[in-house]
Amino acid sequence: MIPEIGHYALILALCVAVVQGTIPIYGAAVGNSSFMSVAKPAARGQFLLVLLAFCCLGYAFAVKDFSVLYVAATSNSQLPLHYRIAAIWGAHEGSLLLWVFILTIWMVAVSFFSGHLPEAMRARILGVMGLVSVGFLLFMLTVSNPFERLIPAAFDGRDLNPLLQDPGMVIHPPMLYMGYVGFSVAFAFALAALFGGTLDAAWARWSRPWTTVAWCFLTIGVAMGSGWAYYELGWGGWWFWDPVENASFMPWLAGTALIHSLAVTDKRGSFKAWSVLLAILAFSLSLLGTFLVRSGVLTSVHAFATDPKRGLFILVFLAVVIGGSLMLYAWRAPRVGLGGGFSIVSREGMLLANNVLLVAALGSVLLGTLYPLFLDALDLGKISVGPPYFDTVFVPLMTPAIFLMGIGPLAQWKKASLPDLAVRLRWAFGVSVATALVVPILMGHWSPLVSLGLLLALWIATTIAVDLRERLTRTDGSSFMGKLAMLPRAYWGMVIAHFGLALFITGVTMVKGFEVEQDVRMNVGETATLGGYTFRFDGTEQYRGPNYIAARGSIHVSQDGRDVTVMYPEKRRYTVQNQTMTEAAISPGFLRDLYVSLGEPLEGGAWSVRLYHKPFIDWIWGGCLVMAVGGVVAISDRRYRLAWRRKEVEVPAGTQMARQTVS
Amino acid sequence: MSRFLIPLGIFVVVLAFLGVGLTLNPRELPSPLVGKPAPNFSLPQLHEKDKVLSSTDLRGQVWLLNFWASWCGGCKEEHPVLIHLAKSGEVPIYGMDYKDRREEALAWLKEWGNPYPLVAVDESGRVGIDYGVYGVPETYVIDKAGVIRYKQIGPLREDVLQTKILPLVRELQSQ
Numbered sequence: 001m002i003p004e005i006g007h008y009a010l011i012l013a014l015c016v017a018v019v020q021g022t023i024p025i026y027g028a029a030v031g032n033s034s035f036m037s038v039a040k041p042a043a044r045g046q047f048l049l050v051l052l053a054f055c056c057l058g059y060a061f062a063v064k065d066f067s068v069l070y071v072a073a074t075s076n077s078q079l080p081l082h083y084r085i086a087a088i089w090g091a092h093e094g095s096l097l098l099w100v101f102i103l104t105i106w107m108v109a110v111s112f113f114s115g116h117l118p119e120a121m122r123a124r125i126l127g128v129m130g131l132v133s134v135g136f137l138l139f140m141l142t143v144s145n146p147f148e149r150l151i152p153a154a155f156d157g158r159d160l161n162p163l164l165q166d167p168g169m170v171i172h173p174p175m176l177y178m179g180y181v182g183f184s185v186a187f188a189f190a191l192a193a194l195f196g197g198t199l200d201a202a203w204a205r206w207s208r209p210w211t212t213v214a215w216c217f218l219t220i221g222v223a224m225g226s227g228w229a230y231y232e233l234g235w236g237g238w239w240f241w242d243p244v245e246n247a248s249f250m251p252w253l254a255g256t257a258l259i260h261s262l263a264v265t266d267k268r269g270s271f272k273a274w275s276v277l278l279a280i281l282a283f284s285l286s287l288l289g290t291f292l293v294r295s296g297v298l299t300s301v302h303a304f305a306t307d308p309k310r311g312l313f314i315l316v317f318l319a320v321v322i323g324g325s326l327m328l329y330a331w332r333a334p335r336v337g338l339g340g341g342f343s344i345v346s347r348e349g350m351l352l353a354n355n356v357l358l359v360a361a362l363g364s365v366l367l368g369t370l371y372p373l374f375l376d377a378l379d380l381g382k383i384s385v386g387p388p389y390f391d392t393v394f395v396p397l398m399t400p401a402i403f404l405m406g407i408g409p410l411a412q413w414k415k416a417s418l419p420d421l422a423v424r425l426r427w428a429f430g431v432s433v434a435t436a437l438v439v440p441i442l443m444g445h446w447s448p449l450v451s452l453g454l455l456l457a458l459w460i461a462t463t464i465a466v467d468l469r470e471r472l473t474r475t476d477g478s479s480f481m482g483k484l485a486m487l488p489r490a491y492w493g494m495v496i497a498h499f500g501l502a503l504f505i506t507g508v509t510m511v512k513g514f515e516v517e518q519d520v521r522m523n524v525g526e527t528a529t530l531g532g533y534t535f536r537f538d539g540t541e542q543y544r545g546p547n548y549i550a551a552r553g554s555i556h557v558s559q560d561g562r563d564v565t566v567m568y569p570e571k572r573r574y575t576v577q578n579q580t581m582t583e584a585a586i587s588p589g590f591l592r593d594l595y596v597s598l599g600e601p602l603e604g605g606a607w608s609v610r611l612y613h614k615p616f617i618d619w620i621w622g623g624c625l626v627m628a629v630g631g632v633v634a635i636s637d638r639r640y641r642l643a644w645r646r647k648e649v650e651v652p653a654g655t656q657m658a659r660q661t662v663s
Numbered sequence: 664m665s666r667f668l669i670p671l672g673i674f675v676v677v678l679a680f681l682g683v684g685l686t687l688n689p690r691e692l693p694s695p696l697v698g699k700p701a702p703n704f705s706l707p708q709l710h711e712k713d714k715v716l717s718s719t720d721l722r723g724q725v726w727l728l729n730f731w732a733s734w735c736g737g738c739k740e741e742h743p744v745l746i747h748l749a750k751s752g753e754v755p756i757y758g759m760d761y762k763d764r765r766e767e768a769l770a771w772l773k774e775w776g777n778p779y780p781l782v783a784v785d786e787s788g789r790v791g792i793d794y795g796v797y798g799v800p801e802t803y804v805i806d807k808a809g810v811i812r813y814k815q816i817g818p819l820r821e822d823v824l825q826t827k828i829l830p831l832v833r834e835l836q837s838q
Contacts, residue, residue, distance in 0.1 A: 158734055273667070277670060280670075281670075284674075291681065311685045312685060315678070315681055315682055315685060318678065318681070319678055322674055322678075323671070323674060323675070323678070326670050326671040326674055327671060329667060329670065329671075330667040330668045330670075330671050333667045334667050370677070370680065370681075373680060373681070373684040374680050578762055578788065
C-alpha cells in the first residue's frame with residue numbers, strides 16, 4: 001500500500017509540474033498576475049508530493065519490503081539500517097528520485113528567497129524549473145519507476161553493491177546532486193532573462209548567490225567522491241579520469257567560469273551573453289553527466305545497470321532542454337548589448353582569458369570523455385582514453401589560468417598598467433620561484449613538474465598576501481583586526497577560495513612527486529620499511545560483520561623506535577553477492593597519510609601487503625573544503641543580507657531602487 | 664546572429680554522436696578467449712545432481728553456453744529469446760547456473776520454461792572465472808572442436824541472434 005501511495009504522489013507531482021511549467025510562463029508573457037502567482041504554491045506543493053514519495057520509498061527500505069523490485073534489487077535483510085536508507089539512491093531509479101527531490105528543494109528555496117525579484121521573473125524561473133521537473137518525473141514514471149512491484153515478493157534482497165556500503169555513500173550523492181541540480185537555478189535565471197529580454201546587471205546580481213551555493217555543494221560533492229575512491233578502492237588513487245568523475249568535474253569547471261563571468265556582468269555589465277551561455281552550459285553538462293552515467297553509452301565503474309530505452313529517453317530530453325535553450329540563446333542573445341568596453345590588460349581582460357582557459361580545459365575533458373564514443377560511432381575501433389591524455393592537456397591549460405589568477409585581483413577594472421603590476425608583484429614572483437626551486441631539492445628529489453606545481457601554489461598564496469597588504473593600507477581602521485574586518489565578505493570569500501586552490505595544488509604536487517609505495521610479502525612478525533616508518537605484520541584474524549566475513553590484519557607502525565599507530569586493514573567477503581572488498585587502513589596526518597591494504601593470503605599465514613606513504617594528500621580534500629568555505633563566506637556578504645532584509649521591511653519601490661544603486 | 668548559433672551547432676554534433684552511441688554496445692568487448700579452446704569443466708547437473716555435465720561430452724557439435732542465474736534480471740529479459748531459439752532446434756543451448764541456489768534455479772526454470780537440454784551448476788563461480796565472466800547473462804558460441812568463436816556480454820537480443828550468432832552457427836555447422 002505504502003509504495004502505491006508513493007507512486008501516486010509522483011503522478012500528482014507530475015501534474016503539478018505541468019501546471020507550474022506552463023501557466024506562470026504564459027502569465028508572464030501576457031502580463032497576467034494571477035497566472036504568475038500560481039508558480040509559488042505549485043513549487044511548494046510539488047516539493048511536498050515528492051517528499052512524500054521519497055519517504056514512501058525510504059519506508060519500504062526500512063521495513064524491508066522485498067515486494068518492491070527496487071528494494072529487493074538494492075538491499076538485503078542483513079544490510080544495516082543506515083545503508084538501507086542510503087540504498088534509496090544506490091541505483092538508477094532511486095537516484096532519479098533523489099534528483100527530482102533535490103530539484104524541488106531548490107524550487108522551494110527559490111520560492112522563499114525571491115521576494116526581491118519582479119513577479120514575472122520569479123514566475124519564469126519557477127516555470128523553467130517546473131519544466132525540467134516534468135522531464136525527470138516522466139522519465140521515472142515511464143521507464144524507471146522505483147515503486148514497481150515484484151510479484152511474488154523476493155524471499156530476500158540481492159543486497160547493495162558492497163562498494164557502496166560505506167559512510168561516504170550516505171552523504172556523497174546528496175551533496176553531488178545538490179550541486180548538479182543547483183545549477184538548474186542559474187539555468188532557470190538565464191532562461192527567464194532570455195524570455196523576458198531583461199538581461200542586465202541586476203540579473204547577474206540575483207544569479208550570483210544561487211550559483212555560488214550550488215558550486216559549493218558541487219565542490220564538496222566532487223571532493224568527497226574522490227576521497228571515497230581513495231579509501232574504498234584500496235589502491236590509493238584519488239582521481240581516475242573515469243567518465244563518471246569527469247561528468248561531475250565538467251559542470252564544476254563550467255560553474256567556476258560562470259561565477260567569475262557573473263562577477264564581471266554584475267560589476268561592469270559586460271560578458272552578458274557569455275554568462276548566459278555558461279549558465280546554460282553548466283546545467284547542460286549536469287544533464288549530460290546524467291545521460292552518460294545512466295544510459296550505458298560509456299563503460300565505467302559507476303555504470304552499474306544500463307538500459308537502451310532509458311538512454312533514448314534521456315537523449316530526447318537532452319535534445320529538448322539543451323537544444324531548446326541554445327535556440328532561445330541564438331534568438332535572444334544578439335539583442336543583448338555588449339556592456340562597458342575594456343582594454344586587454346584589465347581585470348575584465350584577465351577574467352575573460354581565465355574563462356576561456358577554463359572552458360578550453362572543460363572542452364578537453366569533454367573530448368577525452370566522449371572520444372571513445374566518437375571513434376566507436378565512426379567504426380574506428382574501441383579504445384579508452386586514460387590519465388596520460390588528461391594529464392597532458394590539463395596542466396598546460398591550467399598553468400596560465402593560475403598565473404592570471406594571481407594577477408587578476410590586483411588589476412584595475414577597465415584598464416590596468418602592466419609595468420605597474422610587474423612592480424607590485426615582483427616580490428611575490430621572486431619568492432615563489434626561489435622557494436619552488438629550493439624546496440624539492442631540500443626534499444631530496446628535484447623534478448620540473450614538482451617545481452611547477454609548487455610555483456603555482458606559492459604564486460597564488462604570495463599574490464594573495466600582496467593584495468591583502470595593499471588593500472589594508474588603503475582601508476581606514478584603528479587596529480589591524482579592525483581593518484581586516486572592514487574588508488567586504490565577498491572579497492574574503494574570493495581570497496579563501498583562491499587559497500584553497502593553492503592548498504589543493506600543493507597536495508596534488510607533493511603526492512605526485514613524493515609518494516612511495518611497496519608491494520611486499522609479509523610473514524607474521526616480519527617488518528618492512530617505507531618513508532622512514534617501520535611496518536610490522538602481526539597476522540590476521542577472522543571476524544563476522546553484519547553481512548560479510550572479514551580477515552582483519554594488524555600492522556604495527558613505528559618510527560625511530562617510537563610507536564606510531566596500529567593499523568587494521570581488512571579483506572571482506574560480502575556473502576550475498578559473494579564479492580570481495582579490500583578495506584584499506586589509513587593513518588591520516590597533516591603532512592602525510594600512511595595507507596595499508598591487504599592483497600592476497602599466502603601460505604603459512606603470510607599475506608601480500610601494499611604499503612603507501614603519501615605526503616600532503618589530505619591537503620587535496622582540505623583545499624577543496626577551504627574553497628567551499630570561501631564560497632559560503634562570499635554569499636554571506638553584506639549586500640545579500642541586505643537584499644533579504646529589504647524584502648522583510650517592504651520598503652517603497654523608489655527607495656529600494658535608490659538603495660540598490662548605492663550598494 | 665550567426666556566431667550565437669555556434670553553441671547550438673556544436674551541441675547538435677555531440678547529440679548526433681550520442682545518438683549513434685546509444686545503438687552501439689560498449690559491452691561488446693573483444694574477448695581474449697575468442698579463438699581459444701573453451702576451458703574445460705565437469706560439474707554436477709542441475710536436475711540430477713548425481714550426474715555430471717562435462718564439456719568434453721559436447722565435442723563434435725556446435726553449441727551455445729549460457730551463463731545465467733535465477734537472481735539475475737537480465738536473464739529474465741533474454742529468456743524468451745532463448746526459448747524461441749530452443750524451439751527452433753537449430754543449436755543446443757547448455758546452461759550454466761552461476762552462483763545460484765539449486766531450489767531457486769529449478770523453480771525459476773519450472774515457472775518460466777526450460778530452454779536447456781542440460782544445465783550445469785557452477786555454485787562457486789569457479790568456471791565463471793575460467794571463462795572470464797563479467798556478469799550474467801553471458802553467452803558463448805563454441806564450435807565442433809571446442810573453440811570459443813563468439814562471446815555475448817549481457818542479455819541476448821533477437822537482432823544479435825539473427826544477424827550475428829545464427830549466421831555464425833550455420834557456418835560453423837557446415838564445416
